[in-house]
Each structure stands twice: as C-alpha cells, then as structure tokens.
Amino acid sequence: MAKNLLIVESPAKAKTIEGYLGKDFTVKSSYGHIRDLVKSEDAIDINNNFSQRYEVPADKKQVVSELKKLAKEADIVWLASDEDREGEAISWHLFETLGLKEPDTRRIVFHEITKPAIMKAIENPRKIDYNLVNAQQARRVLDRLVGFELSPVLWKKVKPSLSAGRVQSVAVRLIVDREREVNKFKAEAAFKVVALFGKGKDAFKAELPERFSKQEDAEQFLQDCIKAIFEIKSLETKPAKRSPAAPFTTSTLQQEASRKLGYSVARTMQVAQRLYESGYITYMRTDSVNLSDTALDAAQKEIVSAYGDKYHQHRKYKTKSAGAQEAHEAIRPTYFNNHTIDGESNEKRLYELIWKRAIASQMSEAQFEKTVAKISISTRKEDLVANGEVMKFDGFLKVYLEGSDEDEDNQTADGDNAILPPLSKGQILDLQELSATERFSRPPARYTEASLVKKLEELGIGRPSTYAPTISTIQNRGYVVKEEREGRQRNFRMLTLKGGNIVKETRIENTGAERGKLFPTDIGAVVNDFLVLHFQGIVDFNFTASVEKQFDEIAQGLQDWTKMIRTFYDPFHKDVQSTIETADKATGERELGVHPESGKKMSVRIGRYGPFVQVGENPTDESEEKPLYASLRTGQSIETISLEEALELFKLPKVVGEYEGKVMKVAIGRFGPYISHNSAFVSLPKEIDPLDVTEEQAIELIEAKRKKDAEKLIKAFPEDETVKVLNGRWGPYIEFGKLNVKIPKDITDPLTLTYEQCKALADAMPKDAKKGRFGKTAAAAKPAAKKAPAKKKAVAKKK
C-alpha cells in the first residue's frame, strides 16, 4: 500500500501527477469542493458569528468515503488543491471531513503541472492557511446571504422562482443598461469623402479627414474639385510594429472562439474540457497569462525549428485583471510540437486556435512601414490623406492574428493599410472618382455572451469557472435572451464626381440587424429596476471590487471576517425588511394612452403569463365591464411598444373560415403565426401575412400538413387512434397523444411493435419529471394539476 495520499481537485490532473510521483504515492481527486452549506434557512447562524452548517452533497458522498478510506491507510496525506481562496478552503474541508490529523497532513501548492514544480512543492510543504480559508468563508457566506435574502423579496414583489445574486444581477444590469442606451441613441449623419486616384495597379484611395454634416457643403466640395489640381504635398514614411497577444485565459479564449469560430461560451468550455481530458491542453479555467519555464523552452524549440531563429522572442506577460488569483498556467498546448490533433472537427479547430495563440505569444513582433501621403487640392484649403502600409517582416503574424469585436464600419478608414504605389512629393495626381457618402454614427454595441464575459472580468465579477454558468443562469431565469433580430432598411445619400459630372443618388442599406446578441426581457428589466431602486449597493458595479478588497485583507490576517460580514449584513438586512414591508409590487406598468375608439385607458405591464396590453381599468365591482387583454409578441417589449403596435395585437386571433364543420383561427404563438383547426396546429409560412390569410389558403395549409404527417407515419393502431409509430428526426418513436417515447435499442424493426408493447413502453416512462437537456417528456403527459402552466413555461424558455 502507498504510504502517501495526494489529493488534487481534478481527476485529469491526478492522472498526470501520479505519473510523476511513482509507487509511494496514490494520487486522487476531490472533484472540486466536497462540502457546501446546507440548503435550508439555518445554514448560517446570524446571531452566532455567522457560524455555518456544512454537508456533503449526495453526489460527493462516494468520493468522500473513498478518500476517507485511503486517508486512513496512508501515513501522510498531501492536500494539493489550487493555491487560491477556493483551493485553500477545499483543503480545509478535506482536512475536517476526512478527519485528518495535523502531524500527518501536508499542504502543498504548485502553479503548473510539471515534474520539477511538483517535486519542489513536495519539498516545501506548509500548513493550511486559515486566513485564506476565512476569506473564502466570508465570500461564501456573503453570497449566500445576498442570494437567499434577495431572491425571496423578488418572489413577493415580482414573481415566484426569480433569483438575484452578487454576480448574476450585475450581469443583467449591464445588458439592461446597454439596451436602453441603444434605444435612446439617435444616429447622426455626415458625408464621408473618398477619392480614387490613378488607374489599374497604381490606383489608390485617399480620404478627407473631416466629414460634412450638410449635403450642400459636400456638394460644394465636389463642385470645387471638378477643376482642381491634386498634388502630393507631403510624404512621410515611418516604421511601425505590432506585438502578439498574451496566451489565452478562460475569458480571452471564450472571446476569441466566439469571434473566430462562432462558439457560445458554453460550447467553448465543453470542447476545451475534452481537450484537457485528452491531455492536449493545460487547464482551461484560469485567469493567468503565465507560461511555465518548461513551456517557454518547448515553445522556443518549436518556433526555431518550424520558422527559424529570428521568429522567436522570449516574452513574459502580466495579468491585467485586478481580481486574478493565478493558481494555474495560461491555457496552452501540453506539447507544442503537436500543431494539430486527432479528434472531432470542433476539437481540432479549438486546439489550433490555442496552439497558434500560445506559439505566437513567444514570437517576434511584426514590422511595417507606414506611409502617410497628404494631397493638396488647389481650390480648397483641406488636404486629402492616403495611408499605406507595407509589411516588412511578418513575425508572429505568420501564425496568428487576434480577432476584433468592431464591425467593418468602425474599423480603419478606406485606403488605410493598403499598399500605395510609388509616389513622390510634388507629383500631380489624376483623379478618377470622388464620392461623398452619407454615413451614420452607430449606437453602442449590444453584448454577445463573450463580450459580456469580457466586461464582467474587467469589473472583477465572477471567476473563470463561473462565466459560462452565469451566462446560462441569466438566460434560464428568463432575464435575458440571445437572439437574432432583423434590421430595417435605411436610405442614404451619395454624391459621385466622375468625368466632370456630379451624380446624386439615394441608396438603401440594411441597419440594426443583430445575430447572437443578448437582449433583456421585460422581466429582466423589471427585476433590474426593482433591485437598482431598493438595493443600489448590491447591484453597484463596484460592489464586488470593494468586497474583494476586504476579502484580501482577511486573507492577509488584517481583518476579522465575521466583523466584515456583520458590517455588511446588518444594514443590508434592514433594507430587505423595509423593502418587504413598504415596496409596491413591481409590474413595469406603463400607460400607452387612450384607445382611439372607446377612449379607454391603454397600458402595458407584466402579468402572471408574461407581458400584456390592457384596455380599460381594472373593475372594482362585478357590474363594471371587464378589460380586454392581449399578450405581447416575441421581440416586443413593454418598454418600447407603441400605441399603434399595441392596437395591432387585438386583430388576432381571427377566425378565417370553416372547414369540416370546425372553425379555423389564425393566431400568433411563441414560435410565430399559426392556424388552429380542430385541436391541430399548422404554422404559417413567412411569406403569408397572418392578417390576410384567406379561407382557401388555410384549408390548403391544413391539407399539406396532414399529408406531411401521413408520410411520417410508420404504423397506426386501429384499437387506439392516439397511439402511433412515427419517423422523427432522430429515428422512429412512439407518440401517445402528447407524450413521446423513444424506441429501445433492442427493437430493430419498429414495424413489429404491437399495441401492447407500445403501451408497456409508455407505462415504463417515469411518472415524475424527467429532466434532460431537452426538457421534460413524461411530465408533459400528466401535468400536476396546478403547477403545470408555470413549469411548462420554465421548460419552454430553456430551449
């Protein structure tokens, strides 16, 4: 039996280290934290110095009992969790839970998984740092107090099951604030002037640095240029250089994979996890840009052999984010000589990105020669400017160029970074074309998942392990949606001078289209406004930064953690109490005006089933007329909907005719417009306006749907019409009314299924909710009487 038990956080890490240490060591993993606060109210005793009640969660029981057994058999237990606040706490929880004794326990730390680093760590053991543990407890207790006191306030004042927390509420606030900036933004137009000189190979562009806000001025400028002489007034050439970016951290990997590969942050992390488990890359949850000495040597060797000596440049990077704890290396390939790997295509692509970025980070800078040519206009006092750039040495650009978040329009001006033909001072130029194009200023960009992570990191909010889950949480809670939105057409004016004539025209462009951007929902905005109004301190962008500063002081032993929490908690708790007692229910109600025909008041607000418009006041007794209601549609918001748009909502649902003795109705659901007929639903094709559907069209669509459904049918049962065997997207399945059942693998031919077999399969489905990534299946058939609507909605939102 091994004399030593060494415990790390990750099983993949354990495997690697076991290889370095030999027979005397058993290396095991704790799989992260092994204990957490109990779920109930009494997890923290407010009146007893915030003492905590911890428990081992069910899914950790097995790990803990195995570690307990091994610890008993070992002479020495080495606690090798990460060197940061959470890692120290993991060691402490292990110490307590496994019942370790101080003389037989060693705490060791390393920042990189290399043999020398591990050996050095083993030679320098220490004891558990209780200051650091206290800092973690303060963090944990504060998050629990905030989350579990704030959320119930929302249940009372907004809607059940909502949540609030130190991290998620600020993430939502960022998105709500940004959306409002975009909505109130007024685009300003100005004419941008671009000249084209020379022909063929010698052609190049020059731009006027200033823009004209009035069309007359732009026109006058072009007019003046008809007879003007263009001369090179000055020519300046300067060397320029560009340096590579630091190797990836979690946050920069998520950003770059989003820009270059179009991955969501969750997908990036899933793929990176697989690369890590296969041993291709180092740990993927890190805030460090540091590379180990071993890695630096390996990178150098690879660069020199693949590209030559002059492409290598030794570089050390320093972290920019304030809250970085740097318990790991930067994300890099384990072996730099693997330029590519075997695996699925998304794994290959992410690996190559990581390899290129890490290699480039140790390469020399790219060198350019930048030329600025100023061109005088004989009839005007302004100069035109042409920028040229020639690469003299590619350096790191040989392998990698970092992506940019900017859209093309905001990037460098026309003619910039282009290659200029040979030019000389005093040279007279031949104008081919001169254009003045109306350009509009752009609103601030909405957040993508990745740019939100970047912003959170800048604010020091959240950790590498929580960025992806936080983004999921705010979407799952329905505060935020990731969506595509169509843009709208916009006219812009363009004046062109060519061959001595000025041509004026109006062109059309598409603007404001968004893909994969984060939009706040109405509930997100209402919850945010409620928190900003009543709990300003918690959703302040600097709240985390200021508590982090205090956690640091606790970690250094300069402050008592219970005192810190007490100072925070007492006033916070008072706010919670007074908000519960005095605050009104938050519905986001807004008056739209009066109904044009009836003169009744129209308003919008959030109800139990989402945002809706109401016409007329709430009745005070039964004799009064009931108000009319209509739900808002996807993409509409109570904040921005107009009176006209609200009136449109009452035009549907609409009866379009009768078929087979049953009415056909057109309405709009969550997935768009549809026709309902005899409890069947047919979605409407995009081309058809739901307001102009004719009876004939509706019948046609219903028949087409029936035909399509018949094609899917493999087998029907005369004894029960609700049971069918169908061919679905993922192969055959059995449909029982609304319940779908997968056909087990041992049935190879679905045609052989008997009715009895089908029924047995349906009965075998668990009666309670079956939670999977794709929602609930069995639960949909037998909804629990009252909870059903809320549950169904929550699941639908997840999709």
Add this chain to the structure above:
DNA sequence: CAGTGAGCGAGCTTCCGCTTGACTT
C-alpha cells in the same frame, strides 16, 4: 405556443465556486 391576466392559499423556488459525468427528441 394554442383563448388567461384571481382564487381555497400547501409548499416550493434562490446564491457563487470548485469539479465531472449522465442525461435525451
């Protein structure tokens, strides 16, 4: 998704960070 916008008023929801698997139409 699929016609509501309360109600008997039970018992439930919820935080952030550290880790992987086991889930499925």
